[in-house]
Amino acid sequence: MMGRRAFLDGMRAGAKSVFLWLLLGTYLGLGALAHDLGFSLTWTLVATILIWAGPTQLIITSMLATSATMVEIAIAVTLSAVRLLPMVVSLLPLLRTPQTRLRQLVLPAHLTAVSLWVEGQRLLPDVAPEGRVAFVNGFGAALTIAAVIAVLSGYFMARELPTALASALLFLTPLSFMMSLARNSRHLADKLALILGLLIAPVMAFYRVELDILWSGLLAGTLAFFVWRVRRSRA
Amino acid sequence: MSAAFGDLAPYVALVLLGFLPNEIWRCLGLIVAHGIDERSDAIVWVRAVATAILAGVIAKIVLFAPGTLADIPLTIRVGAVIIGFAAFLAVRRSVFVGVAVGEIALLTGAWAAG
Secondary structure, eight states, X not given: OHHHHHHHHHHHHHHHOTHHHHHHHHHHHHHHHHHHTTOOHHHHHHHHHHHOOHHHHHXXXXXXXXXOOHHHHHHHHHHHHTTHHHHHHHHHHHHOXXXXXXXXXXXXXXXXXXXXXXXXXXXXXXXXXXXXXXXXXXXXXXXXHHHHHHHHHHXXXXXXXXXXXXXXXXXXXXXXHHHHHHHHOOSHHHHHHHHHHHHHHHXXXXXXXXXXXXXXXXXXXXXXXXXXXXXXXXX | XXXXXXXXXXXXXXXXXXXXXXXXXXXXXXXXOSOOOTTSHHHHHHHHHHHHHHHHHHHHHXXXXXXXXXXXXXXXXXXXXXXXXXXXXXXXXXXXXXXXXXXXHHHHHHHHHO
């Protein structure tokens, strides 16, 4: 009973979270993108649920549709998903009680993304410890349902809407990802990486450099990292 | 790839290239017992590279626009991103305002260009 109530509380918290709106915009755009790049509706839905991370879904959707190689996609996804590791690690102490089994934590770990990570740290301290796993599962379920509805809507709207509105829908993806990246950029390193990545990738693509996304990411990210380190050592 | 797996190819690619390299970090997170220092150099570098990779994907979508977005001229697409980002910075770093203003700029530009 305790579990069910905490699950429903979690769903309510998910429905009220500010991340719900961001998620709706992001997945509307991802649905439209998947449609225009020629993916099936089933593939798009399976990707949404299996991956449950907007950046990874954007990378796999856009790179599978272009001439990127399999190795390049796998490396790009791996590097972009590393950020999930510290999120899971920092949420665990809030979720775990002495009675919690590892298998109960598999679903919360899968549901961990920036939304759950931020909201979990804010909300979980007020939830009774034995109900926290159910709370997180409810929160994730609410957001997953919202994302599935949004990705479906985006997919169909891209097909049915007049051209101008369909383009606006596709434009949601670059806009929403860019603003969220900028908002999540705390370090100088993150901010520089965003700016350099935006500038270097088109140059590499223009000159048809092989594995352009990967090389520009490594180059821009490493440059940003070194600038941050030099600045830090001077400070 | 497609010849070997037929209709399942997109799903095989999804699991091997999307799901597994993504999910492995969540599983490792469950196993890693001690906390990770968010300020360690390695984490800062990885996050910078990940940010730059995503920035590259975003830039390529704007420049080499997919589907119907390609009907809107390049200068309008780039202009709309810049206007949206300026609005984001101006209004308390609000993602909602940035996205809304960017969309309005895109549609206005497309309409003006005919």
